[in-house]
Amino acid sequence: MALNNVAIYPGSFDPITNGHVDLVKRTLRVFDKVIIAIATNPGKDNSLFSLDERLQMVREVFKGHDGRVQADSFEGLLVDYAEGRRATVIIRGLRAVSDFEYEFQMAMMNHRLKPKLETLFMMTGESEFYISSRLVKEVVSLGGNVSGLVPDNVLKKLDQKFKR
Ligand code: PNS
Numbered sequence: 001m002a003l004n005n006v007a008i009y010p011g012s013f014d015p016i017t018n019g020h021v022d023l024v025k026r027t028l029r030v031f032d033k034v035i036i037a038i039a040t041n042p043g044k045d046n047s048l049f050s051l052d053e054r055l056q057m058v059r060e061v062f063k064g065h066d067g068r069v070q071a072d073s074f075e076g077l078l079v080d081y082a083e084g085r086r087a088t089v090i091i092r093g094l095r096a097v098s099d100f101e102y103e104f105q106m107a108m109m110n111h112r113l114k115p116k117l118e119t120l121f122m123m124t125g126e127s128e129f130y131i132s133s134r135l136v137k138e139v140v141s142l143g144g145n146v147s148g149l150v151p152d153n154v155l156k157k158l159d160q161k162f163k164r
Helices: 018-027 051-061 078-084 099-113 133-141 152-161
Strands: 006-011 033-040 069-075 089-094 118-123
Touching: 006 018, 006 078, 018 033, 018 089, 018 118, 033 051, 033 078, 051 069, 051 152, 078 099, 089 099, 099 118, 133 152
Parallel strands: 006 033, 006 089, 033 069, 089 118
Antiparallel strands: none
8 A cells, every 4th residue: 555645535524423533543544645525416415514514624623634634525426536636545434234235336336437446445443333424413413412423523513503
């Protein structure tokens, strides 16, 4: 695995969780730079947070990383975006076995579209294994406590969204 390389970590990040943060930190042990690429789908967007809010939260979380973590967004195919950024590796996290089928299909499809682009799976840490943006939003919307599962700035934004 080449150092001085750029990895793209794509996703919805609605919002970024401590599972994502753990994965970015692991990726920084292998790659010089990580681009967190937030996928947008204008027409079909049912995200809780706007793109700007998601980008801002990610930037706040990684502001102390000497520019090694960049936040960006893209529309359209991930493989085209990766090519435009001259990245050759896509990072995805694997949590439970249930992630595998979906991730495997995406990796194969991306590989078919751009064979030179590799997908690299990183295991999520054991304390972040069960965290997902979807569950975090559900728990907060029903009045539950998610502190420790998301960065502090995200916790504040979630509280504001659900007016608590
Ligand atoms: O965090 P998510 O929602 O699991 O991320 C999924 C994401 C954004 C990585 C995936 O939907 C994606 O790559 N979207 C961009 C459009 C695209 O390239 N689709 C084909 C994927 S095989």
